[in-house]
Amino acid sequence: MLISKRTFIKSFAALLGGFLFFGCRNQGKKSRSRVRSVSVPEIKGEIKKAMQNQKPLDSLVPIKTPGPLKAFPSEINRFGMAIDLDLCDGCGECILACNLENNIPLVNEYQASKNNYMHWMEMRDQIPVMCFHCGDAPCEKVCPTGAATHSPDGVSAMVFARCAGTRFCGVNCPIKIRKFNYVDALEEGLQYIANPEVPIRERGVIEKCSLCLHRIQNARLKAKTLGVEFRGESLTTACAEACSKGAIQFGNWLDSNSKLYKKAKGRGIYTLASMAPFDPSVVYLKGVR
Amino acid sequence: MKKGILLLLFLFFSALILADFFFSPSVSPNMKKTSIPFLHSLHGDSIGLSCEACHSGAQTGREAFLPSKADCMDCHRLPLTESPGIAVLDSILESSPDFPWKRKSRLPSHVVFHHGVHAKASVSCQECHSGEGAWDRGEAPLMLMNDCLSCHRGDRGFAPSATDCASCHR
Numbered sequence: 001m002l003i004s005k006r007t008f009i010k011s012f013a014a015l016l017g018g019f020l021f022f023g024c025r026n027q028g029k030k031s032r033s034r035v036r037s038v039s040v041p042e043i044k045g046e047i048k049k050a051m052q053n054q055k056p057l058d059s060l061v062p063i064k065t066p067g068p069l070k071a072f073p074s075e076i077n078r079f080g081m082a083i084d085l086d087l088c089d090g091c092g093e094c095i096l097a098c099n100l101e102n103n104i105p106l107v108n109e110y111q112a113s114k115n116n117y118m119h120w121m122e123m124r125d126q127i128p129v130m131c132f133h134c135g136d137a138p139c140e141k142v143c144p145t146g147a148a149t150h151s152p153d154g155v156s157a158m159v160f161a162r163c164a165g166t167r168f169c170g171v172n173c174p175i176k177i178r179k180f181n182y183v184d185a186l187e188e189g190l191q192y193i194a195n196p197e198v199p200i201r202e203r204g205v206i207e208k209c210s211l212c213l214h215r216i217q218n219a220r221l222k223a224k225t226l227g228v229e230f231r232g233e234s235l236t237t238a239c240a241e242a243c244s245k246g247a248i249q250f251g252n253w254l255d256s257n258s259k260l261y262k263k264a265k266g267r268g269i270y271t272l273a274s275m276a277p278f279d280p281s282v283v284y285l286k287g288v289r
Numbered sequence: 290m291k292k293g294i295l296l297l298l299f300l301f302f303s304a305l306i307l308a309d310f311f312f313s314p315s316v317s318p319n320m321k322k323t324s325i326p327f328l329h330s331l332h333g334d335s336i337g338l339s340c341e342a343c344h345s346g347a348q349t350g351r352e353a354f355l356p357s358k359a360d361c362m363d364c365h366r367l368p369l370t371e372s373p374g375i376a377v378l379d380s381i382l383e384s385s386p387d388f389p390w391k392r393k394s395r396l397p398s399h400v401v402f403h404h405g406v407h408a409k410a411s412v413s414c415q416e417c418h419s420g421e422g423a424w425d426r427g428e429a430p431l432m433l434m435n436d437c438l439s440c441h442r443g444d445r446g447f448a449p450s451a452t453d454c455a456s457c458h459r
Contacts, residue, residue, distance in 0.1 A: 005293065006293060009293040009297055012297075017300055020308050150455075151454075155455055159458045161397070161458070197459075213455060221406050224403075225406050
């Protein structure tokens with residue numbers, strides 16, 4: 001025998017310890033050395049590419065004006081949006097505004113070739129489609145970790161830190177608008193970082209329109225600190241702000257003084273046929289009733 | 290033979306413990322060292338300054354800020370006491386940078402915490418930040434979500450508050 005058993009065990013244990021040290025060396029401090037912030041023209045280019053290859057759209061069906069949520073009947077707020085299809089010409093300004101507001105990353109070439117973009121808003125047959133914030137959301141029912149939840153004021157929210165990436169919600173969404181983060185955008189230099197209010201999502205979580213939840217939260221906290229009732233009068237979303245035709249209107253469905261309520265009054269209210277049973281908070285407006 | 294296995298086990302676990310000791314993220318906050326010998330207890334307990342006096346925003350804003358040198362100088366422009374230490378302090382203040390304290394919040398970016406709302410609900414600073422003595426000893430309390438939740442559920446003597454995820458998480 002060349003070496004004794006004792007020497008072998010000793011050196012083996014030392015080697016094992018060494019490997020442990022080596023393996024643990026970067027624990028707790030992720031290297032962000034290659035962080036590169038994406039420029040706006042790159043995002044515009046990606047939106048253009050996505051809009052050239054649009055997915056088909058369901059037919060539109062009329063629905064009633066969204067009312068109080070079944071799960072929270074006593075709430076005084078239900079936030080939502082209306083998209084006026086008589087004014088919208090599908091220019092895509094809203095997609096850009098959304099991407100910039102929510103730090104939405106670009107995708108790599110492989111995902112782009114499969115037409116998988118991270119855009120929370122997208123055009124389908126020249127009509128903007130985003131999460132409709134269903135009052136009776138099918139995605140939330142299948143989330144095993146509770147990451148997809150409904151807030152009492154009508155937002156179908158995603159708690160990114162809790163998402164384990166099962167993608168059940170994405171499968172159960174009738175319009176498949178939930179986007180799975182296949183790419184580590186920070187690592188690949190595809191992350192756009194501009195708005196400190198919105199967290200950068202890690203790889204392996206589902207993302208979707210949050211109805212600009214950060215704006216709602218900030219406004220609510222401010223109103224509570226000042227001791228005034230919060231109905232979201234001065235609130236708007238990034239896409240609504242950016243629309244030069246004024247086609248998108250954010251507001252409170254349960255407040256008759258809300259701009260949204262006034263805009264939708266007397267108009268034909270529509271949603272996609274596959275969404276109709278789920279009580280959406282974001283609706284389309286077309287013609288008069 | 291048995292000794293060999295014991296040695297192996299010992300080495301294995303000590304390697305784990307050492308690795309944890311060296312590479313685990315630090316618990317203390319990300320605070321820049323300053324030469325100013327500041328004591329919270331000297332300013333709070335003994336002369337009765339409120340936290341808001343130096344940490345502006347603590348009562349009304351979303352964030353509570355750290356004082357600048359100018360905030361210190363508001364009071365320390367003149368020698369305040371007969372104590373011999375005050376001359377030393379004044380000379381240190383003289384040479385310190387305009388913003389002696391810099392601190393990166395440990396609040397993760399997916400959580401929103403508003404100081405003003407909690408102050409409005411008459412939650413004192415000490416409920417979360419522990420007493421002045423702890424800060425002087427260099428201990429910074431670590432708040433976990435359970436600490437938030439126990440209070441929001443009404444277990445700590447305050448009125449129950451929102452516990453839906455989207456109130457605080459984004």
